[in-house]
Amino acid sequence: MVRHLVPRPDPVLCAALAADLDAADFRSEPLRTAWGAEADDALGRGIRSPLLRAVEGRTDPLVTLGRLFVLGMPQPEAPVAAALARLGIDGLESLGLGYREDGRVVPAALIRPQSFVDADGVGEWWIASDLDELALGTALPPDHVLGVGGASRTLASLVMPIEVDRALDLGTGCGIQALLVARHAGSVVATDISERALAYAELNARLAGVGNIEFRRGSMFEPIAGESFGLIVSNPPFVITPRGADVPEYEYRDGGLVGDALVEAFVREAPAHLSPGGSAQLLGNWESVGATLGLRRLESWIAPELDAWAVQRETLSPLGYAELWIRDGGTTPRDAGFEPLLNAWLDDFAARDVTEIAFGYVLIRRPATPGDPAAPDAALRRFETLMQPVTSPGRAFRDGLAGHDALADGVPDVLLVAPDVTEARHHLPGQDAPSVIELRQGGGFGRTVSVDPALAGFVGACDGDLTVTQIVAALADLFEVPLVELWADLEPRLRALVTDGFLIPGEQGS
Template identity: 70%
Template structure:
């Protein structure tokens, strides 16, 4: 196993970061060139934690891209001469000054990883260089408690959720390596990035410098302490929400553990966030919540949010205490074959038992500071595949606002909606009719023939009243009776994005 290297902080320095960026750009140190360099199969293997296929492909190549790939993607020492050739502007002294590597004899030893991270938003496709701490692939052992994580699955999930409207001020609470702050900086005039970890803030500042982002300000502190008295148009957070036993001997990783008992960190965020939102401002975050003593997790989350605040909470999965404990013990680098695994598992399960926890949910939270007159209160479980979530959430909020004044006079069926009818053998009438949403939340909604007929007739030409009257005649029922049955279901179809207001 590789020994944990010196734990110096990265040291942001704008001129040196600009020199490094120029060298990385000259070497074409980006995702696609790296993938072409060592091949798709090797790149996929690297994503699964195997670097040997990459090394076999690179062989003895010592060009700039190969050298930097080994040094900062794989985290492997490289010859001095090769690194000097790959970084002519930064130089070896610059590598050391930024805290990204150190000279050891005839080699440069990496003290961090730098990996390209591509993204897509409303403004197009782009890519950042993201520096973070050496990971398990490099260390070959459990992570240090102050580890600063790079861009992981949770970071990418949150990035997909964020509603990308132009705004003035944004807050990235618990910024880590700074990836969310960088992404939000593309549509915000000012971004404040906070963290309890000075080490994380150093990486966040360095990454902003490395990518030429000038509108990110870093501040140290817990939760909303660094922004007391301030309000923002958008708050994003991938907070350290992992539920960890507060027991001596259980590692507490800064990047995932908030230092509070159970799900108290997420509760504190939801109780405090509305006071830091401008009118119409939104907060978006990921979180865990516990089901305790017969009270479902989503119901507990509901109790944490003020009734006058718009709240949309989506539970994506729910794990048993055992499955949850195993997941995060493994995440810290301890496997079932290791001597500490049973001790850690016992601590986790004892902690859950002490609070009567029966399950742990994970999902997405969206809060918005509306005018309080008709707050959105939506708490749901969605387990099917989803896509374009930021756009879907924005559309859902817009639909809620439209419905405040009633169902629009004309509706159209969303272009991604299909209908499926299921028949029992020998029957001419369908036993089940389903509307299926092709994008967004991918909902499947069972409807009756009358509602299916309504949706099928929504082409923007006929008014809602005209369609309802025609259906009442067709099914030979009083219009008032039909409308009483259909009206709340039509509202829900609008809220779900099945039906859209006609232009």
């Protein structure tokens, strides 16, 4: 049985560990080169034997630390001592990341290189977390601290790349979001209900050499009562789990509330902790109950004076949702406990008349200047379903809010076509005129919009040479329609193209 230790992030020992990892070139590409791309891909599917075959017999520091920290496998003392020349095995034990046993060093945690890309460039950190199912050989313990998973990467991609004085990472887990936000914030507060999670998050910050993060323990907004932030991010424990003594709860995913009450609590409470113009972003699940769709329930939780933008990415039936998260906990249909857990989930959903569970993103923004005549007359309220692949959604959110603000006083005088927009025309055989004209985004939310010849002509002329008024006047002459009539048709659709990022405000001659 592997000892379940709590990390002790001593700053001097963390610096020594970071120096040893650096000396071994313990990074993603060297590791992938060491055991090969195919073996590396197999590891991502939970198969490690090809990797072990590829590095069989090697005891150099890179491979030794790879077996120890990437795979979570015990290693002989001698090569570990050589690989950790500065930290030493005693230091590893003092950090709570491993221990000696029968002439071997047994890892108590994983440490894996994690690459990132943001507005400032490309980088990589070492991220420590609890041993996974592959290393443990058993189901995860309830207080498991997860490493960088799919949800973490999703949240990282959708957080807006903006500079703020203070930021909050609520439910920090291993601390990856706090590290990312710290690159664009003067200071960050990272909170979690789990002592283990905070210990890992602090250790990871010290390994990364990031010193502008403060760690606080507590539930939801309790640790930051009375404080406000320019940005709040959260990958909360939003998984909907039935409450019951026989249903295991995992701190990293289960919020301890009934249904989607944790997401509701977040979106209701977060605005009180936003500074003027500040934004909150989170991942979450929300339920459709009876005839009320989940997006409509979510909308009702957010005050109408706030900007709110929710993107629903996928939906699951109660059965599909239950199976997903039971398997996530390490229980499969072949295990005796699977059916009782499945029935517990289905009974809970049936008792509350839940018909569907959705996953998606939520963005909430507090007005910068409430009551100011220059402020937007109406809040942005977008609750939409987008199933297509997306790239850089954080930029799409940022630019969408900027577009909404730019429309406060009407359509800007000059509009430019965004650089990732292309046009596609579809013709029926033998026809000169297109039957369908589409505008397509190459980035952001990857939207496709059908347009008519007048709107296509307008967008095609948005190169900065002409003002909006000049373009519309020219189109009115070309199509022989009254200018007022054409503008009434185009104006709401131009607004939508600005908010969606197809058109951006510019200056004449740009």
